[in-house]
Amino acid sequence: MPPGPVLVVIADSLSFHGPDRAEPADEPRLWPHVAARTVDGRAELHAGLGWTARHAWRAMVGDPRIWASLRRADAVVLGVGGMDTLPSPVPTALRELIPAVRPSWLRRSVRDGHRWLTPRAARALGRAGPVALPPGETVRYLEQLRLAVTTLIPGLPVVGLLPSVHRAPAYGGVHAGREAHVRAMTAWAAARDVVLVDPAPLVTDHVLGGRGNPDGIHWGWPAHEAVGLAVGDAVAKALV
Numbered sequence: 001m002p003p004g005p006v007l008v009v010i011a012d013s014l015s016f017h018g019p020d021r022a023e024p025a026d027e028p029r030l031w032p033h034v035a036a037r038t039v040d041g042r043a044e045l046h047a048g049l050g051w052t053a054r055h056a057w058r059a060m061v062g063d064p065r066i067w068a069s070l071r072r073a074d075a076v077v078l079g080v081g082g083m084d085t086l087p088s089p090v091p092t093a094l095r096e097l098i099p100a101v102r103p104s105w106l107r108r109s110v111r112d113g114h115r116w117l118t119p120r121a122a123r124a125l126g127r128a129g130p131v132a133l134p135p136g137e138t139v140r141y142l143e144q145l146r147l148a149v150t151t152l153i154p155g156l157p158v159v160g161l162l163p164s165v166h167r168a169p170a171y172g173g174v175h176a177g178r179e180a181h182v183r184a185m186t187a188w189a190a191a192r193d194v195v196l197v198d199p200a201p202l203v204t205d206h207v208l209g210g211r212g213n214p215d216g217i218h219w220g221w222p223a224h225e226a227v228g229l230a231v232g233d234a235v236a237k238a239l240v
Helices: 031-038 053-062 064-070 104-128 135-152 178-192 200-208 221-239
Strands: 006-011 042-047 075-079 158-161 195-197
Touching: 006 031, 006 053, 006 064, 031 042, 031 075, 031 221, 042 064, 053 135, 075 135, 075 221, 135 158, 135 178, 158 178, 158 221, 178 195, 195 221, 200 221
Parallel strands: 006 042, 006 075, 075 158, 158 195
Antiparallel strands: none
16 A cells, blocks of 8 residues: 555545446546545545435444544545535435335336436526535535544544536536535635635536536546546645
8 A cells, every 4th residue: 555645535426436337436547546646645435426415424423434544544535515516306305215115116106206307397496496405504514524533633634625517417407506505615614724626627628518427427537637636736735
Protein backbone atom coordinates (compact mmCIF):
# COMPACT_ATOMS: atom_id res chain seq x y z
CA MET A 1 0.00 0.00 0.00
CA PRO A 2 1.19 3.56 -0.63
CA PRO A 3 2.75 5.03 2.55
CA GLY A 4 1.13 8.44 2.07
CA PRO A 5 -2.12 9.93 3.41
CA VAL A 6 -5.30 7.91 3.80
CA LEU A 7 -8.40 9.56 2.33
CA VAL A 8 -11.65 8.30 3.79
CA VAL A 9 -14.27 9.07 1.14
CA ILE A 10 -17.96 8.99 2.07
CA ALA A 11 -19.86 9.47 -1.15
CA ASP A 12 -22.77 8.70 -3.43
CA SER A 13 -22.82 6.58 -6.59
CA LEU A 14 -20.84 9.16 -8.59
CA SER A 15 -17.85 7.74 -6.75
CA PHE A 16 -18.21 4.19 -8.06
CA HIS A 17 -20.15 4.36 -11.35
CA GLY A 18 -18.21 4.54 -14.58
CA PRO A 19 -19.34 5.09 -18.16
CA ASP A 20 -21.07 1.71 -18.46
CA ARG A 21 -21.90 0.35 -15.01
CA ALA A 22 -21.19 0.37 -11.31
CA GLU A 23 -17.58 -0.64 -10.61
CA PRO A 24 -15.90 -2.37 -7.66
CA ALA A 25 -14.84 0.10 -5.00
CA ASP A 26 -11.15 -0.51 -5.70
CA GLU A 27 -11.34 0.34 -9.44
CA PRO A 28 -8.30 2.65 -9.82
CA ARG A 29 -9.95 4.95 -12.40
CA LEU A 30 -12.66 6.10 -9.96
CA TRP A 31 -12.19 9.67 -8.76
CA PRO A 32 -11.48 8.80 -5.09
CA HIS A 33 -8.44 6.78 -6.14
CA VAL A 34 -7.31 9.41 -8.63
CA ALA A 35 -7.49 11.94 -5.77
CA ALA A 36 -5.50 9.67 -3.45
CA ARG A 37 -2.76 9.11 -6.03
CA THR A 38 -2.44 12.88 -6.40
CA VAL A 39 -1.18 13.03 -2.81
CA ASP A 40 0.71 9.70 -3.06
CA GLY A 41 -1.78 8.08 -0.72
CA ARG A 42 -4.73 5.72 -0.88
CA ALA A 43 -8.50 6.02 -0.59
CA GLU A 44 -10.94 4.02 1.49
CA LEU A 45 -14.34 4.39 -0.17
CA HIS A 46 -17.68 4.07 1.59
CA ALA A 47 -20.58 4.84 -0.74
CA GLY A 48 -24.03 3.79 -1.82
CA LEU A 49 -26.41 4.14 -4.73
CA GLY A 50 -28.48 7.29 -4.41
CA TRP A 51 -26.95 8.25 -1.07
CA THR A 52 -28.04 11.63 0.22
CA ALA A 53 -26.32 13.34 3.14
CA ARG A 54 -28.87 11.62 5.38
CA HIS A 55 -27.88 8.17 4.08
CA ALA A 56 -24.24 9.04 4.71
CA TRP A 57 -25.02 10.03 8.29
CA ARG A 58 -26.89 6.77 8.86
CA ALA A 59 -23.87 4.88 7.54
CA MET A 60 -21.56 6.88 9.79
CA VAL A 61 -23.66 5.94 12.81
CA GLY A 62 -24.27 2.32 11.90
CA ASP A 63 -21.38 0.97 9.79
CA PRO A 64 -18.35 -0.18 11.84
CA ARG A 65 -16.26 -0.37 8.66
CA ILE A 66 -16.35 3.43 8.49
CA TRP A 67 -15.25 3.65 12.11
CA ALA A 68 -12.30 1.39 11.33
CA SER A 69 -11.33 3.48 8.30
CA LEU A 70 -11.47 6.70 10.29
CA ARG A 71 -8.89 5.37 12.75
CA ARG A 72 -6.35 5.63 9.92
CA ALA A 73 -7.69 8.77 8.22
CA ASP A 74 -5.53 11.74 7.31
CA ALA A 75 -8.42 13.53 5.55
CA VAL A 76 -12.11 12.96 4.95
CA VAL A 77 -13.90 13.71 1.69
CA LEU A 78 -17.67 14.17 1.90
CA GLY A 79 -18.87 13.41 -1.62
CA VAL A 80 -22.57 13.58 -0.74
CA GLY A 81 -25.19 16.25 -1.21
CA GLY A 82 -25.61 15.97 -4.96
CA MET A 83 -28.33 13.33 -4.96
CA ASP A 84 -30.22 15.49 -2.46
CA THR A 85 -30.89 17.95 -5.29
CA LEU A 86 -32.72 15.52 -7.58
CA PRO A 87 -36.49 15.87 -8.05
CA SER A 88 -38.52 13.68 -5.73
CA PRO A 89 -42.24 14.17 -6.43
CA VAL A 90 -43.00 11.21 -4.18
CA PRO A 91 -41.77 11.89 -0.61
CA THR A 92 -38.39 10.26 -0.09
CA ALA A 93 -39.58 8.32 2.97
CA LEU A 94 -42.33 6.68 0.91
CA ARG A 95 -40.08 6.03 -2.08
CA GLU A 96 -37.60 4.18 0.10
CA LEU A 97 -40.35 1.82 1.25
CA ILE A 98 -40.92 0.46 -2.26
CA PRO A 99 -38.47 -2.47 -1.85
CA ALA A 100 -40.47 -3.57 1.20
CA VAL A 101 -43.81 -3.76 -0.62
CA ARG A 102 -45.28 -7.26 -0.75
CA PRO A 103 -46.28 -9.33 -2.67
CA SER A 104 -43.70 -9.09 -5.42
CA TRP A 105 -46.21 -8.36 -8.20
CA LEU A 106 -47.46 -5.35 -6.26
CA ARG A 107 -43.90 -4.18 -5.60
CA ARG A 108 -43.11 -4.33 -9.33
CA SER A 109 -46.27 -2.39 -10.14
CA VAL A 110 -45.47 0.31 -7.57
CA ARG A 111 -41.88 0.55 -8.79
CA ASP A 112 -42.94 0.83 -12.42
CA GLY A 113 -45.53 3.44 -11.50
CA HIS A 114 -42.94 5.48 -9.65
CA ARG A 115 -40.57 5.34 -12.62
CA TRP A 116 -43.38 6.49 -14.90
CA LEU A 117 -44.48 9.29 -12.56
CA THR A 118 -41.15 10.84 -11.56
CA PRO A 119 -39.98 12.42 -14.85
CA ARG A 120 -43.47 13.62 -15.73
CA ALA A 121 -44.13 15.13 -12.32
CA ALA A 122 -40.65 16.70 -12.24
CA ARG A 123 -41.28 18.46 -15.54
CA ALA A 124 -44.78 19.55 -14.51
CA LEU A 125 -43.71 20.92 -11.13
CA GLY A 126 -40.42 22.48 -12.26
CA ARG A 127 -38.90 24.77 -9.64
CA ALA A 128 -41.89 24.27 -7.35
CA GLY A 129 -41.25 20.54 -7.05
CA PRO A 130 -39.76 18.86 -3.97
CA VAL A 131 -36.25 17.42 -4.00
CA ALA A 132 -34.84 14.33 -2.33
CA LEU A 133 -33.58 16.35 0.64
CA PRO A 134 -34.09 20.10 1.24
CA PRO A 135 -30.94 22.28 1.42
CA GLY A 136 -31.31 22.94 5.14
CA GLU A 137 -31.47 19.23 5.88
CA THR A 138 -28.51 18.49 3.63
CA VAL A 139 -26.39 21.02 5.48
CA ARG A 140 -27.57 19.74 8.85
CA TYR A 141 -26.44 16.20 8.05
CA LEU A 142 -23.18 17.40 6.53
CA GLU A 143 -22.45 19.29 9.73
CA GLN A 144 -23.21 16.19 11.80
CA LEU A 145 -20.76 14.25 9.63
CA ARG A 146 -18.12 16.94 10.01
CA LEU A 147 -18.59 17.10 13.77
CA ALA A 148 -18.37 13.32 14.07
CA VAL A 149 -15.06 12.98 12.25
CA THR A 150 -13.41 16.06 13.78
CA THR A 151 -14.49 15.05 17.27
CA LEU A 152 -12.93 11.65 16.72
CA ILE A 153 -9.78 13.18 15.19
CA PRO A 154 -9.40 16.88 16.11
CA GLY A 155 -7.99 18.95 13.27
CA LEU A 156 -8.81 16.33 10.64
CA PRO A 157 -9.12 18.10 7.25
CA VAL A 158 -12.56 17.84 5.64
CA VAL A 159 -13.14 18.35 1.91
CA GLY A 160 -16.62 18.51 0.40
CA LEU A 161 -18.09 18.15 -3.07
CA LEU A 162 -20.77 20.46 -4.43
CA PRO A 163 -23.60 18.92 -6.50
CA SER A 164 -22.81 17.87 -10.05
CA VAL A 165 -25.07 18.32 -13.09
CA HIS A 166 -27.25 15.81 -14.93
CA ARG A 167 -29.36 15.21 -18.04
CA ALA A 168 -31.16 12.15 -16.72
CA PRO A 169 -34.38 11.04 -18.45
CA ALA A 170 -35.35 9.35 -15.18
CA TYR A 171 -35.76 12.83 -13.68
CA GLY A 172 -37.17 14.49 -16.76
CA GLY A 173 -33.92 16.38 -17.26
CA VAL A 174 -34.98 18.66 -14.37
CA HIS A 175 -32.39 19.92 -11.90
CA ALA A 176 -34.02 23.02 -10.44
CA GLY A 177 -32.87 22.20 -6.90
CA ARG A 178 -29.15 22.48 -7.52
CA GLU A 179 -28.70 26.24 -7.07
CA ALA A 180 -30.27 26.38 -3.61
CA HIS A 181 -28.12 23.49 -2.42
CA VAL A 182 -24.97 25.10 -3.80
CA ARG A 183 -25.73 28.30 -1.88
CA ALA A 184 -26.47 26.45 1.36
CA MET A 185 -23.45 24.15 1.13
CA THR A 186 -21.12 27.01 0.23
CA ALA A 187 -22.27 29.04 3.25
CA TRP A 188 -21.86 26.02 5.53
CA ALA A 189 -18.36 25.26 4.24
CA ALA A 190 -17.23 28.87 4.63
CA ALA A 191 -18.42 28.91 8.24
CA ARG A 192 -16.81 25.56 9.12
CA ASP A 193 -13.46 25.74 7.32
CA VAL A 194 -14.43 22.97 4.89
CA VAL A 195 -12.68 23.03 1.52
CA LEU A 196 -15.18 22.61 -1.33
CA VAL A 197 -14.65 21.27 -4.84
CA ASP A 198 -17.20 22.20 -7.50
CA PRO A 199 -17.37 19.39 -10.08
CA ALA A 200 -19.77 21.26 -12.37
CA PRO A 201 -17.15 23.25 -14.33
CA LEU A 202 -15.17 20.04 -14.76
CA VAL A 203 -17.97 17.74 -15.95
CA THR A 204 -20.73 19.88 -17.49
CA ASP A 205 -19.58 19.55 -21.10
CA HIS A 206 -18.88 15.88 -20.54
CA VAL A 207 -22.28 15.06 -18.99
CA LEU A 208 -24.56 17.40 -20.92
CA GLY A 209 -22.74 16.52 -24.13
CA GLY A 210 -23.70 12.87 -23.69
CA ARG A 211 -20.17 11.58 -23.11
CA GLY A 212 -20.85 10.15 -19.66
CA ASN A 213 -22.94 7.19 -18.61
CA PRO A 214 -26.10 6.78 -20.75
CA ASP A 215 -28.20 7.31 -17.59
CA GLY A 216 -27.33 11.00 -17.81
CA ILE A 217 -26.05 11.22 -14.22
CA HIS A 218 -22.86 9.22 -13.85
CA TRP A 219 -19.49 10.02 -15.39
CA GLY A 220 -17.07 8.59 -17.89
CA TRP A 221 -13.41 8.16 -17.06
CA PRO A 222 -12.26 11.63 -18.25
CA ALA A 223 -14.65 13.23 -15.76
CA HIS A 224 -13.47 10.92 -12.98
CA GLU A 225 -9.91 11.94 -13.78
CA ALA A 226 -10.70 15.67 -13.74
CA VAL A 227 -12.67 15.55 -10.50
CA GLY A 228 -10.13 13.28 -8.84
CA LEU A 229 -7.29 15.67 -9.65
CA ALA A 230 -9.29 18.60 -8.30
CA VAL A 231 -10.16 16.76 -5.10
CA GLY A 232 -6.56 15.64 -4.71
CA ASP A 233 -5.37 19.22 -5.05
CA ALA A 234 -7.90 20.35 -2.43
CA VAL A 235 -6.78 17.57 -0.06
CA ALA A 236 -3.13 18.51 -0.55
CA LYS A 237 -3.87 22.12 0.40
CA ALA A 238 -5.98 21.05 3.37
CA LEU A 239 -3.23 18.76 4.66
CA VAL A 240 -0.75 21.64 4.58
